[in-house]
Amino acid sequence: MSSNPSRVIPIAAAEAASGIEGEGGWLFEKQKKIYPRSVTGTFAKWRWAMVWLTQIMFYGLPWLQWNDRQAVLFDLAARRFYIFGLVLHPQDLVYLAALLIISAYLLFLFTAVAGRLWCGFSCPQTVYTEIFLWVERRFEGDRIARMRLDAAPWSFEKLWRKGGKQAAWIGIGLWTGFTLVGYFTPVKVLWGEAFTMSFGPWEWFWVLFYGFATYGNAGYLREQVCTYMCPYARFQSAMFDRDTLIVSYDPQRGEPRGSRGRKVDPRAKGLGDCIDCGLCVQVCPTGIDIRNGLQYQCISCASCVDVCNEVMDKMNYERGLIRFATQNGLSNRWSSGQTLKRVLRPRVLVYSGVLALICIGFVVSLALRSPFRVDVVRDRGALARLVDDGAVENVYRLQVMNATEATQRYRVSLDGLDGAAISSRADFEVGAAEARWWPVSVQVPHGVARSLGAGAHAIRFRIERLAHGEDGAAVVDEKSTFVVPR
Ligand code: SF4
Ligand code: SF4
Numbered sequence: 001m002s003s004n005p006s007r008v009i010p011i012a013a014a015e016a017a018s019g020i021e022g023e024g025g026w027l028f029e030k031q032k033k034i035y036p037r038s039v040t041g042t043f044a045k046w047r048w049a050m051v052w053l054t055q056i057m058f059y060g061l062p063w064l065q066w067n068d069r070q071a072v073l074f075d076l077a078a079r080r081f082y083i084f085g086l087v088l089h090p091q092d093l094v095y096l097a098a099l100l101i102i103s104a105y106l107l108f109l110f111t112a113v114a115g116r117l118w119c120g121f122s123c124p125q126t127v128y129t130e131i132f133l134w135v136e137r138r139f140e141g142d143r144i145a146r147m148r149l150d151a152a153p154w155s156f157e158k159l160w161r162k163g164g165k166q167a168a169w170i171g172i173g174l175w176t177g178f179t180l181v182g183y184f185t186p187v188k189v190l191w192g193e194a195f196t197m198s199f200g201p202w203e204w205f206w207v208l209f210y211g212f213a214t215y216g217n218a219g220y221l222r223e224q225v226c227t228y229m230c231p232y233a234r235f236q237s238a239m240f241d242r243d244t245l246i247v248s249y250d251p252q253r254g255e256p257r258g259s260r261g262r263k264v265d266p267r268a269k270g271l272g273d274c275i276d277c278g279l280c281v282q283v284c285p286t287g288i289d290i291r292n293g294l295q296y297q298c299i300s301c302a303s304c305v306d307v308c309n310e311v312m313d314k315m316n317y318e319r320g321l322i323r324f325a326t327q328n329g330l331s332n333r334w335s336s337g338q339t340l341k342r343v344l345r346p347r348v349l350v351y352s353g354v355l356a357l358i359c360i361g362f363v364v365s366l367a368l369r370s371p372f373r374v375d376v377v378r379d380r381g382a383l384a385r386l387v388d389d390g391a392v393e394n395v396y397r398l399q400v401m402n403a404t405e406a407t408q409r410y411r412v413s414l415d416g417l418d419g420a421a422i423s424s425r426a427d428f429e430v431g432a433a434e435a436r437w438w439p440v441s442v443q444v445p446h447g448v449a450r451s452l453g454a455g456a457h458a459i460r461f462r463i464e465r466l467a468h469g470e471d472g473a474a475v476v477d478e479k480s481t482f483v484v485p486r
Contacts, residue, residue, distance in 0.1 A: 031224055033150070034287040036133065037143040037279070041306025050121045051130055059175070062182035067405050074184050080433055086366070087433045089401045091373055098362045105358060107232075109351040111239040113343055114324065115246040119232070120301035125225050128176075128218035129285065132169060139165040143282060169219050170211075177211030223286040227297050237296065242327040243342045247300050249280075249291045249322050250330060257291070262315055273317050280304035280322060290322055371471070372408065372430075374463050375399040376478045379439075384483040390446030393423065394482050400428075400463065401435040409466045412440055416460040417482055419448035427466075442482060449484045456481035 064071040066084050073082045081088040081096070088095060110117050119126060139161045140146045152158055181203055182190050193199050199207065217225055226233055240246070254274035260266055266273065274291065281289045283303040288295050290304050308322040329339035379395035387393045402408050411427040414420050424441040442459070444452070459482040465474040 032287070034223060034285065035143045035146050036285045036303070037282040037307075038137060039283045039303045039306050041309060043302035043306050047121055047126075047130060047301065051127050054122060054124075054127055055131070059179050062179060062187040069405075070186050070188075072183060073186060076184055079435075082433075087403045087405065089373065089403070089435060091375070091401065092403075095362070095366065098358070098365075102355070102358055102362065105351065105355045108239055109348065109355060111236050112241075112244060112348050112351055114300070115240060115244050116233075116236060116298070116300040119226060119299040123299075125217060125230070126285075126299060126301065128214055129222050131172065132218040133285075135168045135172070136165055139168070169215055173211040173215035173219075174207065175211075176214045177207040177209070180210045181206045223297070223299075226299050227286060233296060241347070243329075243345055245324045245326055245339075245343060246294060247290060247298060247302055247305060247322065248294070248325045248327070248330055249274075250320070250325070251291070251293075252330070252333070254291065254321050273312070273315075273321050275311065275315060277311055279307045279311060283307045294327070369403070370476055371402075371404050371474050372410070372463075372465055372476065373401040373403065374461070374476045374478050375401075376461055376480045378480065378483075384485045386485075387443065391443045392446075392449040392482075392484055393441055393443045396440045396442065396461075396480060398438045398440055398461065398463065398478075399435060400430050400438060402430040402433060404471060405432045406469065406471060407431050408471065409468060410438075411464045411466060412438075413462045413464070414442065414459060415462050415477070416458055417444065420444050420459060420482060444482065444484070452484050454484050454486040456483050458482075 061072050062070060066082070069082060071082070071084050075081065079090050081092075086095075107118060136146065140149050149158055149161060178190065178194065179187075184206075185203060190199075190203065193203070221229075251272075253272060255272045256270065257274035257276040258269075258271045259276055260269060260271055280291070281287070281304075283306075284290070285301060285303065286297040286299060288297045290298065302324070305322050305324070309319045312319045312321055326334075326339050326342065328334070328342060329336075334342075375398070377397045377399065379397060382395055384392055384394050398412065400410055407429055409427065409429050412422060413426065414422060420442055421444075422440060423443045424439060426440070428436070428438050430436045440461075459480055461478045461480060463476050463478065465471070467473045
């Protein structure tokens with residue numbers, strides 16, 4: 001055996017892995033806790049601007065009043081949705097579906113242009129993690145202080161810091177759950193119930209469930225939601241191509257990396273611009289090293305861009321060693337102008353065109369929307385019957401949904417079937433934003449019925465809203481059939 005130490009292969013005991021053991025080995029590796037360092041800079045400001053914008057909207061909207069009612073309220077019990085001046089009934093769900101389609105298209109468009117910009121700046125997971133991290137920093141300090149506190153034995157200081165953080169996290173979680181329920185139950189009623197602890201069972205369930213989900217996702221799961229649980233993270237790569245803007249490290253400029261003094265000329269030492277300070281890894285909320293290239297864990301938060309720009313400033317190097325760039329731009333060494341020109345490629349223009357068409361269709365359809373809706377349902381219990389003088393009678397039920405916020409008067413008349421007449425009361429009222437069923441009997445004289453013959457014959461109901469105050473007249477026609485028995 002050689003005594004040469006350089007030829008001895010050191011064998012170290014493997015570090016005990018932790019996780020769940022399966023037959024073929026470990027099913028998963030236990031996640032190491034990440035302590036992201038705080039960062040300042042242009043993109044950090046944008047992230048916080050988005051936090052303020054989204055959270056003022058989310059927490060504030062339920063408290064906004066409109067026409068003496070909550071401006072945005074999804075009243076499931078009464079089956080009415082209020083969105084400012086818009087009153088939607090379940091039959092109008094097509095508008096909500098259109099909104100979802102527009103949101104999905106916007107996401108496709110943003111992803112094709114600038115990758116996971118949504119993830120880094122406006123996804124609720126990122127936004128709440130940012131808020132919870134801010135609270136954590138207030139109680140436990142920045143990265144190093146938090147690491148030290150976690151490693152330290154329990155003491156009074158550790159107890160109050162950890163306890164304070166937990167209390168604040170639970171408070172934010174519960175307030176978030178309360179706000180969410182406030183979109184479905186009038187928030188002022190809910191506020192009163194909160195003081196007397198008299199929520200209904202569903203209100204309790206959703207306040208606690210959503211509150212706990214916020215606490216768990218933003219306080220503990222954090223980047224693991226983006227890495228393992230979010231479906232968008234899985235399919236977004238299908239929307240990327242080499243002309244998509246992504247947060248990228250410029251290896252041609254940065255490598256070979258290495259530490260050096262501020263006065264040293266890196267070229268003379270054969271070094272690139274990366275001083276290997278590791279700050280880009282320390283600020284990364286998903287714990288990756290962007291210098292290893294494009295990775296699916298990257299949520300495009302641009303924290304590494306901000307911190308690296310700070311380092312470049314200190315070293316008196318040009319900014320942008322880590323920046324938003326495209327793969328084609330980096331490998332061909334394109335200028336930002338050339339890169340941006342390629343970002344507006346046919347795929348992006350097609351997405352934009354389709355999105356513009358859907359948006360125009362949505363707005364036009366909303367503007368031309370009738371101020372009321374009608375459904376005609378034939379009475380299935382008595383399809384047709386003969387009345388005293390030999391006339392044939394059919395009974396219908398009309399559901400009239402008033403989409404305005406004032407009581408309206410309606411009148412029903414018939415069209416399309418000669419001799420048909422309404423034998424019941426033909427005018428009625430429907431309250432503000434309400435839906436009302438109204439029975440209508442239609443009779444056809446004996447002679448007309450015989451000449452029509454047995455079977456179903458087309459008939460049209462004309463429902464007219466009578467002019468009242470500022471609301472003008474409006475008409476809706478609904479088709480149905482009139483049955484003549486054998
Ligand atoms: S922050 Fe910039 S300079 Fe520092 S290691 Fe990362 S890429 Fe290199
Ligand atoms: S690599 Fe940079 S942009 Fe990507 S998640 Fe980490 S810090 Fe954010």
